[in-house]
Amino acid sequence: MTHVEVKSLDVILENEQRDGYCSGEVVSGHISLKLSETTTVKTIKILLKGNTQVSWVHKRSRFSEERKCLLLSKTLVATTDTRDLIFDSGTYEIPFDLQLPQSSLVSSFSGKNGCVYYMMQAVLKRPFHESQCVNRELRIVCHIDVSVPTLISPVSQTCKKMIGCWIFTSGPISLTASIERQGYCNGESIPIYALIENRSCCLVVPKAVIYQIQTYTAKGKTKSIKQLVASARGNPVASDTTSRWNGNPLKIPPVSPSILNSDILRLEYLLAGRPNCPERLLNSRRVTHLALREIADLYSYCSDTRCQKSRSATSSGDWYQWSWHEQSFFCEHELAIPHIYPSRHT
Structure with a gap:
């Protein structure tokens, strides 16, 4: 009608x-x-x-x-x-x-x-x-109070991996990385502190990346999608030398808030440190990376005055929460430090 x-x-x-x-x-x-x-x-x-x-x-x-x-x-x-x-x-x-x-x-x-x-x-x-x-x-944004101690305290992680296999090992590459706190704003830069020790025969190029992890669940099955949202590269580290990152910045781009309160859709962010070995320096086509995976949650908005003071250098009101759950070392793609979540400015 x-x-x-x-x-x-x-x-x-x-x-x-x-x-x-x-x-x-x-x-x-x-x-x-x-x-x-x-x-x-x-x-x-x-x-x-x-x-x-x-x-x-x-x-x-x-x-x-x-x-x-x-x-x-x-x-x-x-x-x-x-x-x-x-x-x-x-x-x-x-x-x-x-x-x-x-x-x-x-x-x-x-x-x-x-x-x-x-x-x-x-x-x-x-x-x-x-x-x-x-x-x-x-648009709805999940509200979270990021003034809890676990979110305003620093986090540090270390991992080590041998390059090569069996009798052809050339020495370990180790990476120790830390961040000052676990809550960050949309558009803010994360200062990364890291020590890279290269005792292998390979040239190592350190890199920090932020991944978005989308996980979908239906009928008992799960599907995950990992997307790169930001990255920063450091200077090459020669064999038998060390290098430091003294607060090297990695800027958080505009991204969607983390979702941890749904049983069928989960959205998380992963901050990863990756010491890459150029493939041409290895005897194998497979590139070995260090990886220590951590999980953290980026939440949307903070009204706590202590949080407001800690982000006074930024103009955004969007908060990322980093909530850590340790997992075992694995050797696939990256050395992971945290996850991310953004939100809105009211």
Whole structure:
């Protein structure tokens, strides 16, 4: 059925420039309704819906899951038993406000095989007409207090690996790396302190990288995607020499907040130190890297005054939390130090 009487129906937020909302905050604005002629209205509602979806195909089988993150509803206009609501032609602004729950919400995200999205929906119901709806996306950012001791304390890790195999070993390469704290802002630079000792016969080129790790879970299966988001390279370290990084900066680019509170979609960040050996100096086509993997979580926003002071050199309000869980050494790609999470500036 057509809606000739309704020229437009829109959801307008009070602060259109705002980048996102956190748990416990109020989302306010108004529904804009333009009518071309007199119209009878049954109800006008505002809804806020949140969903997490993952989906991918593997060997002709599709794996998909969906979770509801949020559902809020509020009736703004409603008829009574004795009287219809008559709206004359013209423009109407119907205010609304929705209180977000205090519990932790999953941050908005869009990835290759999944997404977390929140949608504001205005619903207009009229007698003898189909319901008319309009949607607009709303960004949600997970709120976290990063003033806890584990997030403002420094972290240091060391690993060592022999180059070669069996009787053809040429000596170890060791890497000790540390960061000053485990909470960082979007756009901030992470000062990296490192000692690289090269006792092998190879030239070593140290490199620091930040990876984004997307993990999707559906029907008992898991799919992971690792993407490079930032990197910094150091000077080559010759055989039987050492080199130091004295606060060498690695800038955090604009990235999505970490997601650790969903059972089907996980978003983490990995800060890795990689002492690379150029392939042409090895007797094998396989390049050996040192790797010590650590996990940390980058969270969105901090209101604690101590955190504000510690980031006074930056203008962003987006916080990264680094939460460490030690794992065993492995020799594949990189020496990992932490993970990342960004957010928004309110």
